[in-house]
Ligand code: SF4
């Protein structure tokens with residue numbers, strides 16, 4: 001799945017939400033960023049192209065410290 005990473009923090013532009021065909025990008029008012037549900041994302045890449053701060057990438061493309069966002073996104077949907 002695609003993953004939302006650090007540049008989203010404090011920006012929360014939400015352009016990604018409007019283009020997602022399966023409506024799998026969510027947040028809450030008090031959360032620092034938006035999150036992609038890894039069980040619903042169909043890897044269409046529309047969100048990656050829509051984000052003005054390049055916060056979104058496929059999980060396989062994430063390197064180093066940015067890889068922790070894979071779990072950060074998934075954890076938002078676990079409770
Ligand atoms: Fe939604 Fe497509 Fe982005 Fe996955 S890659 S979160 S399906 S817009």
Ligand code: F3S
Pocket residue numbers: 004007008009011012013014015016017034050051052053054055056
């Ligand atoms: Fe965040 Fe970019 Fe979406 S800033 S809310 S990932 S459009």
